[in-house]
Amino acid sequence: QKEVEQDPGPLSVPEGAIVSLNCTYSNSAFQYFMWYRQYSRKGPELLMYTYSSGNKEDGRFTAQVDKSSKYISLFIRDSQPSDSATYLCAMTKSGGSNYKLTFGKGTLLTVNP
Amino acid sequence: GAVVSQHPSRVICKSGTSVKIECRSLDFQATTMFWYRQFPKQSLMLMATSNEGSKATYEQGVEKDKFLINHASLTLSTLTVTSAHPEDSSFYICSAWDSLNEKLFFGSGTQLSVL
Numbered sequence: 001q002k003e004v005e006q007d008p009g010p011l012s013v014p015e016g017a018i019v020s021l022n023c024t025y026s027n028s029a030f031q032y033f034m035w036y037r038q039y040s041r042k043g044p045e046l047l048m049y050t051y052s053s054g055n056k057e058d059g060r061f062t063a064q065v066d067k068s069s070k071y072i073s074l075f076i077r078d079s080q081p082s083d084s085a086t087y088l089c090a091m092t093k094s095g096g097s098n099y100k101l102t103f104g105k106g107t108l109l110t111v112n113p
Numbered sequence: 114g115a116v117v118s119q120h121p122s123r124v125i126c127k128s129g130t131s132v133k134i135e136c137r138s139l140d141f142q143a144t145t146m147f148w149y150r151q152f153p154k155q156s157l158m159l160m161a162t163s164n165e166g167s168k169a170t171y172e173q174g175v176e177k178d179k180f181l182i183n184h185a186s187l188t189l190s191t192l193t194v195t196s197a198h199p200e201d202s203s204f205y206i207c208s209a210w211d212s213l214n215e216k217l218f219f220g221s222g223t224q225l226s227v228l
Contacts, residue, residue, distance in 0.1 A: 045219070100147070105155065
C-alpha cells in the first residue's frame, strides 16, 4: 500500500462547478498537509497548508483534514478555466527544516468554459 | 514573482555529457533545499535533501555519484547529472525551505532530454 493515494483522474467539470479533490494516507505520523497546484511543465505552487485535523478556507479554496479517517480534501468553489491544472496533495511528519514531503500522484483537473 | 529561480528551464544534451541545473532562492536564505524528479503523469519523487555546507542526503535508490549536489551558499544549490543517458531524461524540480516563514517554495523545473 502506498503511503499516499490520490485518484489521478482526469476530472472534467463545467465552469462554475464545485470541485472536490481528495487523498487518503496510511501513515498516522503525518501531521502537516498541503495542496499544490501544478501547471504543465511548471513547478508546484502552494495553495493550502493545514496542520492536523480541521478546515481551512482561502477564497474559493477550502482544505479539510480528517486524521481519524486519514483523509484530506480540497474543495474549489466557482471553478474557473484558469483552475485547470494538476493538483497534488502532500504531507509531512514534521515542519521545520525537515520538510520532506510525500506527494500523491496528482489529479488532473480541466474546467471547461 | 518567483521566489525560487531554477535554470535552465529546458536542456537537450547528448548521451555521455554532464548537465548542471541551478536552483536559487531569491528572497530568502535556504539552509535546506530539495531535488525531485517527475516522470510524465507521475508524482514528484524526492531524490535528495541538500544542506548548506554539508553533504547531501540521498534517497534510497538514487546514485550519489551520478547526481552530484552542491549547496555551497545559502541561496544556491546545484544538481549535476553526470554522464547523462536517455533514461535520465525527466523533469527535475528543486524546492527551497524558507525557515523564517516556514514555507516551501518550488522552482519552475528543468526538462532534461538526453539524446
